[in-house]
Amino acid sequence: MAETIEGGVACVDAFAHTDFHEDLKKFDIPTLVVHGDDDQVVPIDATGRKTAKLIPSATLKVYEGGSHGIALVPGDKEQFNQDLLDFLKG
Secondary structure, three states: OOOOHHHHHHHHHHHHHOOOHHHHHOOOOOEEEEEEOOOOOOOOOOOHHHHHHHOOOEEEEEEOOOOOOOOOOOOHHHHHHHHHHHHHHO
């Protein structure tokens, strides 16, 4: 994966300044929200928990001690993969 610094900053800026509340309320399919409770970049109370409450059919999966990159952290990534497969199997 490659990106320019300008592209990365523009992406972060767009996410930081775009209000997705109304869009999230319109989700009409089961949705898995995954978040680490020790995410120092995007705190769970400011994002993950609020997102799960806004999506009518959301399931919130919290990883104790999980950081921002849980899908890449050894141990967490294997659990994430299993949780995702379990969710998709329904």
